[in-house]
Amino acid sequence: MPDSVSTPARIRNIAELARLAGVSTGTVSRALANKSLVNKDTRERIQALARAHGFRPNQMARRLRVQETRVIGVVVPLGHEQRQHLSDPFFMAILGHLADTLTENGYDIMLSRVIPDADDWLERIVDSGMLDGVLLMGQSNQFETIERVAQWYRPMVVWGSHRPGQTHCTVGVDNRQGGRLAGKCLIKAGRTRLAFLGEAVAPELKDRFDGLCDAAAAAGLPAPIKLDTHLASDVMAEDIAAHIKRIHAKVDGISAASDLIAMHAVRALADCGIRVPQDISITGFDDLPLAEQTIPRLTTISQSIAVGARAMVQALFERIAGNDSASLEMEPKLIRRDTA
Amino acid sequence: MPDSVSTPARIRNIAELARLAGVSTGTVSRALANKSLVNKDTRERIQALARAHGFRPNQMARRLRVQETRVIGVVVPLGHEQRQHLSDPFFMAILGHLADTLTENGYDIMLSRVIPDADDWLERIVDSGMLDGVLLMGQSNQFETIERVAQWYRPMVVWGSHRPGQTHCTVGVDNRQGGRLAGKCLIKAGRTRLAFLGEAVAPELKDRFDGLCDAAAAAGLPAPIKLDTHLASDVMAEDIAAHIKRIHAKVDGISAASDLIAMHAVRALADCGIRVPQDISITGFDDLPLAEQTIPRLTTISQSIAVGARAMVQALFERIAGNDSASLEMEPKLIRRDTA
DNA sequence: ACAGATTGCTCAATCGATTGCAGCATCCCT
DNA sequence: AGGGATGCTGCAATCGATTGAGCAATCTGT
Known part of the structure; x- marks a missing residue:
């Protein structure tokens, strides 16, 4: 245990330590960096002194000098x-x-x-x-x-x-390929009226939507509906709930832009008495650890x-x-x- | 849009900018800090120059000098x-x-x-x-x-x-009071054979366990079983699943050390065909936004x-x-x- | 015993800003 | 016009470390 408590005077910088050790600041600096340029004995003496006083060199100064901040x-x-x-x-x-x-x-x-x-x-x-x-x-x-x-x-x-x-x-x-996979999965489950739940402003999310459209087009289905959702966690829930209430009769497959959104959607559907996946299929995106722990477990696209x-x-x-x-x-x- | 691209020579420090502006470094420093000590005209001229060259003072140096890092x-x-x-x-x-x-x-x-x-x-x-x-x-x-x-x-x-x-x-x-609340809630639901699911090494978690014991004792029930769980997210799930498999017949009320643990437990119970809350009651701890979105919704202790x-x-x-x-x-x- | 190599340390410049103090203009007032 | 106040700017010290150059002492080999 460092006895920094027992020693009254805290050492503020390398200069004070140097004075105490009777050497120059340069030597102290090298000693603390454990450079072989300084004699093993002095080196250890200085290190011990530093430890005893609980001294550690100021990182800000070091970084300014070295031009590397880590x-x-x-x-x-x-x-x-x-x-x-x-x-x-x-x-x-x-x-x-x-x-x-x-x-x-x-x-x-x-x-x-x-x-x-x-x-x-x-x-x-x-x-x-x-x-x-x-x-x-x-x-x-x-x-x-x-x-x-x-x-x-x-x-x-x-x-x-x-x-x-x-x-x-x-x-x-x-992301586009991911969107396609999600779409194919829904279609394979016999779903024909698809929707995308999320916000397609960020390129990542837009690509996912486009992928979903690809899949729908390839299967000869009409273009999926796009449902915009706020991504702020506090309003997301109600946002999604509102969407679900409004559209659940017109849709039988939902591709959510993220696992979190999918999870909210499942929750909201349950509140409407709609069963997943019997009545509506849902896919998530991300494959968070969470996705495996929900009831029912989320089918999703893995991002590793x-x-x-x-x-x-x-x-x-x-x-x-x-x-x-x-x-x-x-x-x-x-x-x-x-x-x- | 800053035209930092169009100017070939990037300015590295306040001194170069000072030379360019024909003033001293001190003046530049004050100008960039928008100090009224320097003439409004020079001040704006220097600021414009800085902007034109995309120059921003080095924070490391500033912080070393000011002894405040923010x-x-x-x-x-x-x-x-x-x-x-x-x-x-x-x-x-x-x-x-x-x-x-x-x-x-x-x-x-x-x-x-x-x-x-x-x-x-x-x-x-x-x-x-x-x-x-x-x-x-x-x-x-x-x-x-x-x-x-x-x-x-x-x-x-x-x-x-x-x-x-x-x-x-x-x-x-x-935390102790929180543990008590959880216990009381379980007991009120008619549960008598309680367990604590979590790790009681950290003081916070130990307090929750102790609170649960308080509640059990106050109701004249036997002391709750303590089930240790790794908190690492990758092993937690299997850890909990194993516990649940082993003890679900001996227990009818589980107080989990966190919402996450509770969520995993609900999941594991579902895998065993045990219904929550009909067969076993569970409480969480933390009241994460997540707790409201699971199926079934978690009863939990709020930490605000x-x-x-x-x-x-x-x-x-x-x-x-x-x-x-x-x-x-x-x-x-x-x-x-x-x-x- | 002496040139040359090696070892161990000190000196001082440096990183890039901030800021107290001093100095020079300018302006106001009597 | 002279004295004092005010406004603006420059000078140089400072924050706390790192590091190349330089120097003295010791060692090595002949």
């Missing part, structure tokens, strides 16, 4: 839906994995939830001088801004869709969040090291459970 | 359960609220998930010089460490239980996470300002829904 910014842009909470389960799940991987590699995480009001929000983050790199959790409606910054700022990786010719590096699932998170970090490290890294588009997978 | 550390200690994920929904829910409140006040969040191996983990965080304050998300099994640091480090607020005589400032719910998060931040700001702030113990509330 901090990665994890940024959530909330462009189209300002009321969306950080507590969105999908985001949280991926954040958990990011945190694991990054801390394993000795990086800290700076979390920012940004409402892109001023158009230089990303520039502000990126050259605050506080970050070695940036992970952007979704493109929201900020595609152009991201592209603009990506022109000159390399260490940035974005969760989202890849558009041909874009500069910024993305990791994500093939853990793999994605690891890939983002990997790509970011490449870029920090100065190498290039291509976008990654993962294959979505249909996970058949009980709702479709 | 960064709050949000730390999750994983002492007793190293495999517990950051993605725990309760933690995520509260983090969301913390992020909202802190960003509203112009603070950034540094997220650390710590496995307390070395016993100076908290000291390392606290005097890294990177943080204006620390929010600790739960006491885990690190009570002594937290106390030790709280002796000399003021701006720290902890989510968890308050023990008489402790130094560190906590915000949390009266939003209020708690706000209180933590409030207390922290007081402490950063140099004032004192007392611990807050909130009243738990029983939310009756469908599972008990």
Whole structure:
């Protein structure tokens, strides 16, 4: 146990410690960094002294000097839906994995939830001088801004869709293909009157909707209805309930934009006395751990969040090291459970 | 749109900008801070120049100089359960609220998930010089460490239980009382053979168990069984399923340590063909948004996470300002829904 | 015993901003 | 016109560490 309590005078900086040890600050710095340039004896003496006084060098100063912060910014842009909470389960799940991987590699995480009001929000983050790199959790409606910054700022990786010719590096699932899978699954279950439940402003979600349309068209079905839903967790529930009440008689298959939305929909249908999947089939999207625990279990499209998170970090490290890294588009997978 | 793209030479520091503007660095600094000390014309000229070159002062340097970082550390200690994920929904829910409140006040969040191996983990965080304050998300099994640091480090607020005589400032719910409420609710539903599902190592959870025991004792019932469960999300499900399989015949009321656990339990019971609440009653704990969306809806103990998060931040700001702030113990509330 | 290599440390510049103090104009008032 | 107040800007110290260059002492080999 460090006896930092027993010693009265706290040491504030390397200079004080140097005076105490009777050496120069340079030596102290090297000693604490365990550099072999300083004699083993002095080195250990200084380290012991530091420990005894509970001294740890100021990271801010070190980072300013070294020009490396070991901090990665994890940024959530909330462009189209300002009321969306950080507590969105999908985001949280991926954040958990990011945190694991990054801390394993000795990086800290700076979390920012940004409402892109001023158009230089990303520039502000990126050259605050506080970050070695940036992970952007979704493109929201900020595609152009991201592209603009990506022109000159390399260490940035974005969760989202890849558009041909874009500069910024993305990791994500093939959302359109995912939408198609969901559609096929519903159609295979004999459903013909489909609806998409979610908000199609962000590119990711729009792609899912388009995929669903693909599937419907391929089967010769009419185009699915699009039901817009707020993504803010506090209003989402009632929003969805209202939709369900209004349309449940006209629809027999629902493709939800996320597991959370699907879960709310199942709940709302139950309230209307409609059985899932007997009366209406539902698919989710994401395959959160949660999806397996609901009653009935969600049939959903898997995004393999853990793999994605690891890939983002990997790509970011490449870029920090100065190498290039291509976008990654993962294959979505249909996970058949009980709702479709 | 900033034309940072069109200008070839990026400006790296205040000195270059000063040379460009034909003034001294001091003036530039004051101008960018919008201080009235510098002439309105020069001020605007410099600001325009900065904007044109997409220049923003280095935050690291500023913070070193000003000795104020505007960064709050949000730390999750994983002492007793190293495999517990950051993605725990309760933690995520509260983090969301913390992020909202802190960003509203112009603070950034540094997220650390710590496995307390070395016993100076908290000291390392606290005097890294990177943080204006620390929010600790739960006491885990690190009570002594937290106390030790709280002796000399003021701006720290902890989510968890308050023990008489402790130094560190906590915000949390009266867990024991919550446990009692859950017990009473089960007993009122006619349940006599109770069990506690969760891990009673962390003080918070132990209190909930003790409260349950209080209620049982008060009703003249035998002491509830304690079923230990891993809190890691990946094994929790099977862990719980195994418990349920083993004991469902001997038990008719389950008080779960969290909503997530309760949800898994309901799921596992359904797999065994046992109906909730007809055959077994279950209560959760936390009242996550999720609890209202499951089928059946969870009866649970409310922690009012939003209020708690706000209180933590409030207390922290007081402490950063140099004032004192007392611990807050909130009243738990029983939310009756469908599972008990 | 002496050149040359090695070891162990100090000195001072540096990272990029902020800010107290001093100094120079300008302006106002009598 | 002279004295004082006021407004604006520059100078240089400062935050707390890192690190290359330089120097003295010791060691190695002949």
